[in-house]
Amino acid sequence: MKNTPTKVKVLSIDIGGSHIKATILNEKGELKMDYDKVVTPAPASPENLIKAIKTLVKDFPAYDYISVGFPGYVKNGVIKTAPNLNTKLWTGFDLSKNLAEALGKPTKVVNDADMQGLGVVDGKGLEMVITLGTGFGTALLMDGHLLPHLELSQLPIKTDRNYDEYIGEKALEKHGKERWNKRMEKVFEILKTVFNYDTLYIGGGNSDKLTFKLDKNMRIVTNADGIKGGSRLWLSDAESRITKATPTK
Known part of the structure; x- marks a missing residue:
């Protein structure tokens, strides 16, 4: 979060084959609200999924950044594969750009296990x-x-x-x-x-x-532990090492 205020809020979203989960985190990865979820739409097309996310977060508190964990291979925010959502619908789709446009905040998208790992x-x-x-x-x-x-x-x-x-x-x-x-x-x-x-x-x-x-x-x-990784996507390397979320014992 270089050159940004230290007290920021991150909308952290975990996209799964059955549900889409989301919560608001602070810069330390601490939950500022209980995470909420909706059923993953079928078919899970980019259009349907973004619509579901907008519905899920419409009453959430204000946030500054968005982090997304996606179940597939992601490169620079662009989806390459989506084995459990339908790769044909997703290949080449820039989820980072489209979700940023839909929600009006800077967005980063990574593989869901990668985001969980950070948390x-x-x-x-x-x-x-x-x-x-x-x-x-x-x-x-x-x-x-x-x-x-x-x-x-x-x-x-x-x-x-x-x-x-x-x-x-x-x-x-x-x-x-x-x-x-x-x-x-x-x-x-x-x-x-x-x-x-x-x-x-x-x-x-x-x-x-x-x-x-x-x-x-x-x-x-x-x-709940894994979704905390959303805050670390926006930290500089130095910040990440100092303020990472407390690990599960």
Whole structure:
């Protein structure tokens, strides 16, 4: 938030396959109101989604900036993929520009797992964030800094299935919690071997369905924790290191 007042308010929005959530944060990532949500429209076209966001935030308190976590690959605010919303509807759409025009405030858009990562990490070593929801989201951070985003959910885990299809919402519904947990144990072993992370954070609506014991360096985090990352998108590097939101214990 270089060259801006220190006391600012950020509208932080988390776009998911089932719901759109939003709240107002201060520059430290502290919630200034309980987060509210609406159902993600179907079809989830850019026009319908922006309309839903406008409806959701119309009675929110005033804010200075907007941060958005989007479930797909985002480059400079432009959507490249949207596996759980319909990539054909979104490819090449500048969500940052269009939402800024719709709401009248400067807007930044990043991958949703990246934004969650900014909200929950301790800033120590290599930290990985995954989200278990409609699909499988991932983010990597080194000493609190986001690393280039990789759509790991689209990698094959079997010859005919990627990670989204293997452990996403549809797989959980189809195969049940017991089989899904066995798959999750396999996925965790792969992540541990490939990334050698210092800490793994597990978020998303299905994280509470994990039934096996987690390693000491694995933590469950909430969507409320993750949405706090919206404030850090607007901080300079120095500010981010000093005023980052208090991590979940």
